[in-house]
Amino acid sequence: MAVDRPNALCGTIFVALGAFFAWQSLNLEIGSAFRMGPGFFPLGLASILILLGLVIIGYAFRVGGEPVGAIAWRGIVLILPAPIFFGLTVRGLGFVPAIFFTALIASFASAKMRLVPAVLLSAALTVFTAFVFVQALGLPFRLFGPWL
């Protein structure tokens, strides 16, 4: 039997997220319809989400879907760590190194980027943002942090 995998996966994601919220809600006070506890509304929503997820999984067995198409693996591997890197280092290393490496990491998400342009671009961005955000707008960043 053919299974439409994108829909099956999509339904599974919703069921899993619904299950997470339902499980967490059960640890909270549910209360009654009159005096709802913190768990009442989310438990209801999570149940609906699980139900909808199951319906989507059900569809996967009935109708064929379209293929998902190309997936930007290189993008995922290099774009997502960029903000995480910024978060991990902005306080320790300071603004200048954090933003420079954030941009540099992100640059290589494109197969067309070369090392020298990437470094130049990141450096230009660093100078520009340090000037605009830290000097002109006065955001409370330290240009160089205590780790250096």
Added chain:
Amino acid sequence: MDLFDNLSLGFSTATTLFNLGFCLMGVLLGTLIGVLPGIGPTATIAMLLPITFQIGDPVSSLIMLAGIYYGAQYGGSTTAILINLPGESSSAVTAIDGYQMARKGRAGAALAVAAIGSFFAGTVSTFLVALLAPPLTAIALQFGAAEYFSLMVVGLVSSVALAHGSIIKALAMVVLGLLLGLVGTDIYSGAPRFNLGIREYSDGLNFVAVAVGVFGIAEILRNLEDEHERTVLIKSVTGLMPTRDDWRRMVAPILRGTALGSALGILPGGGAILASFASYTVEKRVSKHPEEFGKGAIEGVAGPESANNAGAQTSFIPLLTLGIPANPVMALMIGAMIIQGIVPGPNVATEQPALFWGIIASMWIGNLMLIVLNLPLIGLWVKLLTIPYYVLFPIIMGFCSIGVYSVNSNVYDLYSVAFFGILGYALVKLRCEPAPLLLGFVLGPLLEENLRRAMIISRGDPSVFVTRPISATLLFIALAVLVVVFLPAVRKKREEVFVEES
């Protein structure tokens, strides 16, 4: 007269040099990012949102934000006409005939018509907002918790109806958004919820982080899937001034588009998109030479562009009077208002008249700036179209990181960006529209609060939602919308519309 007193208060607020400056900055930045490849208005606003927080004054920052919105929309139409790449779904219609006009060497006229139509529609609908907002506010002040709950249900259901693709998936996205909106601390009991024990999330997930992740990052990843060269046919744009024949042909479509757009824009859930489609269909039907449509008919640009802009304007009505966002962009505006310490809703008009009328007046000023600035600057925008994408997204990532962090100085917000980036990308790949999720996210806490309050007032009797007339009517509308979208005939037609669009 009250209306004129109010408008003059608005204009005196909006025309201070300070606010004019921010309006101009917003319009320019919005257009700049809107014409850059691969970034639609919602992503543009999500990215620029943090910058507006650096302005201390909420009035100025909301004026700038509104400017970014018009600018981004205008930018979207520009790319639609010049390179057949609509930045957002509501300018998808413009691309049909606008791009054909451009190929025939009439890009200048197409751009001018789009700008003139938008400006006219913007003027009329700004006036409509000013006219309709006070009575609606008066009605809204009568609303109790039950009415608010039902109204939000209508908003969420309409966003489902107007989302692309599967209705079930859109419903699931709304529910997921509502749940994500509940992360943080329960307001009644103070109990921490769904924060995985991370103290940094006890104020809830950062709205900007969610928006940047789901719209911005997901969009970048989609653009990286297949990096092809963009070909810009039009090297320079000449002949901006429409000919006499053009003028004659565009008047009626602009008027009809404005009327359609104004009416549909008030609908919660993305009326502007619907408006441009409806306008295109109407123009094609009433035209004496329908065969020209799709081959560069000027009516096909004038009508939808006016409808689109009128709808964009009137979608501020539910936001300003009820505090209910009509589309994801309005959801971003609500998020911005909350961060600025303003509780969106009917009280804004009475408690902060300068803010309320200032925003309305700045809409018109923003539109005026667009037409004055953008037609002469068109050469610059054309040059921007040729910037390769791989240069852009590292810059975008840098700005996003700084922006998201600067909202609360919370590094966990940056981790949320990554999480919602991958979640948003996965869901988009699986054909789930992100807009309902964002609406749900904004409305989640409000919906819960009003539900609980209504139930406490009624002592646990759920019939309160159907015994109060306004609430019952609203719930009936929501139900009717749901039934209609599930009807087989409508379902088929709806799929056709969205297929045509993509």
